[in-house]
Each structure stands twice: as C-alpha cells, then as structure tokens.
Amino acid sequence: MEKIPENIQENPSVLNEEVDFSFDELFFSRTNESGIILSGNSVFQRISNYAWNEILSKPHKLIRHNDMPRAVFWLLWETIKNGQPIGAYVKNRAKDGRYYWVFAIVTPVEGGFLSVRLKPSSALFEAAKGEYAALRAMEINDNLKPAEGAAILLSRLQELGFRDYAAFMSAAISQEMVARDIQTDRQEDNCIACFNRLVSSAQCLQDHATKIFSAYEGNAYVPLNMTIQASHLGNFGAPMCVISSNYTSISEEIQENLKCFLESGTKVARVIDEGLFLLATSRIQREVFDHFQQDTPNDGASRDQEMEFLDQQQQSYSEKAAQGLDAISLQIRQFQQACLAMRKLTSILEVTRVMGKIESASLDASRTSLNDLIDDLGSFQKAILDGLKEIDESNKAIRFDIEQLLKAS
Numbered sequence: 001m002e003k004i005p006e007n008i009q010e011n012p013s014v015l016n017e018e019v020d021f022s023f024d025e026l027f028f029s030r031t032n033e034s035g036i037i038l039s040g041n042s043v044f045q046r047i048s049n050y051a052w053n054e055i056l057s058k059p060h061k062l063i064r065h066n067d068m069p070r071a072v073f074w075l076l077w078e079t080i081k082n083g084q085p086i087g088a089y090v091k092n093r094a095k096d097g098r099y100y101w102v103f104a105i106v107t108p109v110e111g112g113f114l115s116v117r118l119k120p121s122s123a124l125f126e127a128a129k130g131e132y133a134a135l136r137a138m139e140i141n142d143n144l145k146p147a148e149g150a151a152i153l154l155s156r157l158q159e160l161g162f163r164d165y166a167a168f169m170s171a172a173i174s175q176e177m178v179a180r181d182i183q184t185d186r187q188e189d190n191c192i193a194c195f196n197r198l199v200s201s202a203q204c205l206q207d208h209a210t211k212i213f214s215a216y217e218g219n220a221y222v223p224l225n226m227t228i229q230a231s232h233l234g235n236f237g238a239p240m241c242v243i244s245s246n247y248t249s250i251s252e253e254i255q256e257n258l259k260c261f262l263e264s265g266t267k268v269a270r271v272i273d274e275g276l277f278l279l280a281t282s283r284i285q286r287e288v289f290d291h292f293q294q295d296t297p298n299d300g301a302s303r304d305q306e307m308e309f310l311d312q313q314q315q316s317y318s319e320k321a322a323q324g325l326d327a328i329s330l331q332i333r334q335f336q337q338a339c340l341a342m343r344k345l346t347s348i349l350e351v352t353r354v355m356g357k358i359e360s361a362s363l364d365a366s367r368t369s370l371n372d373l374i375d376d377l378g379s380f381q382k383a384i385l386d387g388l389k390e391i392d393e394s395n396k397a398i399r400f401d402i403e404q405l406l407k408a409s
C-alpha cells in the first residue's frame, strides 16, 4: 500500500473551519481492493483541495479526519470485504486541514469499491455527530481496539432504537434524502416517502407482535393455577382438570407460534430496511452518473470507462432494489400466514375459555379463584385479538405501499 504524501499543507488557523459545498453536489471515488484511489469526480477533487496527482494512486485515508472513530472504518471494511454495501456518516479532512461531512455509500465493484457521497443535514446527522464524538473520546481514553469500538457503537444504536447497523444506515440514507430534497427545493421523492411509510407500518406491526408476546408472558401462570384450583375440588373438579390440560397444550402451541410470529415480524422490518437502502443507493448512484456526464474527467482517466462503472453499478443496485420489493412481498405473505395461525389458536382458546366458564358456573367456584383465572384467560384472548386487528391494519398498509412501489418501478 502506498504511503500518504508528506507534503500535507495544514493551515492551523482554519482547522475548525468547514469546507462549504452545496447540497446539489455529489462526490464519487473508486478504489482498488486495498482502498487506493483510482478515480473520482471533480467535486471530490475540489472539496478535498488536493490536485489530481496528489489523490490518484493514494490510499483513501489521505483525507481521514482525526475526529472519526476508527470503529466506523472497521465496520465499513468488514462489511464491504464481505461483499455487502454500507452507508456511513464520515467527517473528512481537506488538504489545508479544514473539515467536511458526508454521508457515504460504499459498494463493492469489479476490482474494488465505489463510494458515492452526499451532504448530510438531517436530525439523525446531528445526533450522529454527538455519538461519534463520544465514541472517539472513548477510543482514545480507553485505548479501544476498532472492533471493541464497533461493539460499543452497535449497542449504542440499539439503545437508540435501531435493531442493528443495517436499520440505522437505512434510516440515515432515507432521512438524508428527504432533508436534501427540502434543502434543494425539490419535490419529495414518492418512492422514498412510500418506503418511509413501510418502515413505520413495520414498526407498528412489530410493536403489536411484542405486545401480544408480553400478554402471553403475563398470563403464563394461568394453566398451572387452573390445574391446582381444579384439583382442590376433588372429583367435582375432574372436568375442569381436562379443560385446563387442554388449555396448557394450546398455550404451548401459542408460545411456539408466537416465536415464529415475532421472528417473521422482524424479518418484514429487515427486508423493508434493506429495500429502502438499495433503492436510495440506486437513486444516488443514478444522480452521480448524470452529473458525471457533464464533469471534467480527471488527469489521465477515461470518462467512458468510469461512466461504464457508474452505469453498471447503478443498474445492478436498481435490480437489487426491485428484488428487494419481491422479498418484502414474500415476507409479508409469510407473516400473514403466521397471523392466520394465531387467529386459529385464538379460536380454540375461546372454546376452552367458554367451556371453563360453563364448568366453573356449575361448580362451587366461589371457593376457588377459577372464575378469576377464566377472566384472565378472557383478557389474554382479547389482547391477542386487539393486537391482530392492529396488525391487520399494518399488513393492509404495507400491501398498499408495496403495490404503489411495484407500479412505480
């Protein structure tokens, strides 16, 4: 790997100054597999303030800013070396020491990687700046290894409500695209808006699935207590013992089904996040391609070759985005099957509850707390039905937005 040139002309008086550039401007750079810069566009060259001959064939860390947590680059390389795309906020350092922020999307291309970057301005970006500063301070003070820093970053993202890094980067790119449309007085991108609604519906769906799970856990004591109470009634309690043992087996089935149900809900959210990230990536890549047609090629670079790289990459991500929609449709169908299974189990639960109610009425149930237990069963059943009703609404909304996206694609 080549060394960074020694002639970096940092100007101490401008170290805290930001390089200004407009929201319309998009950067791109392409590297080989070791991160050596092979080409880029004029925005990248101008904002970094280096001459082309100082950038080309140099490692990308040439523009690394010391405020950047190492953990972010560690995650970046782990992901792209694995053949996956990644999006990240990056603070860069221009040649004179000034800084500039970008949201970068790095994707594997033939022979290396391509990074397209936009100027961030969302509320999430403001939050990310604070998180980066805290993480960098920890890295320095506690002498953290990059992988340790990455683990801290991931757990912090979970605290902030993101399931994982993929959920964070998809929220970040969509918020940045919405914010950028506002900054540039552009009409809202309908597909991104549609995807953002999908993200909210998937969140609703998961919230209700989790509520049903909590209701199950909150009532887990009922079957055992019913059996105990029925046994106090001696021979009179025999039918009740049968009812409670039926309930125990349905309850076990519900527990099994709930696990699949929750997993299926999470998969819906995951494929929606992936689809959103792929669509946003292909949109930005398309814009970079369009801008590059009017760009001045860098020293010695072949515009045709670069255009081909950009075009192929954009087409590939646009295809991936279309496949993403199919994946969401498939996942939502599977989730609906899980909902159907839950409904069936709830009907069986209702039969058990009614039988229990009739039986307890014929017993001297006031001597026991059987009535209360049967009422608890009723509340549990209601919680499932209420949750499933809300989930149905989210399912409908998801199917509607998927149809809109399929029409638009």
Ligand SMILES: Cc1cc2nc3c(=O)[nH]c(=O)nc-3n(C[C@H](O)[C@H](O)[C@H](O)COP(=O)(O)O)c2cc1C
Binding pocket: 029, 030, 031, 035, 059, 060, 061, 062, 063, 064, 065, 068, 070, 073, 090, 091, 092, 104, 106, 113, 114, 115
């Ligand atoms: C396509 C691509 C684009 C990159 N863009 C940047 C960038 O804009 N700024 C940056 O500091 N590092 C960027 N990197 C990461 C650098 O290669 C490097 O990992 C990082 O600067 C940290 O340096 P270090 O790995 O030596 O700690 C990029 C890497 C790739 C593959």
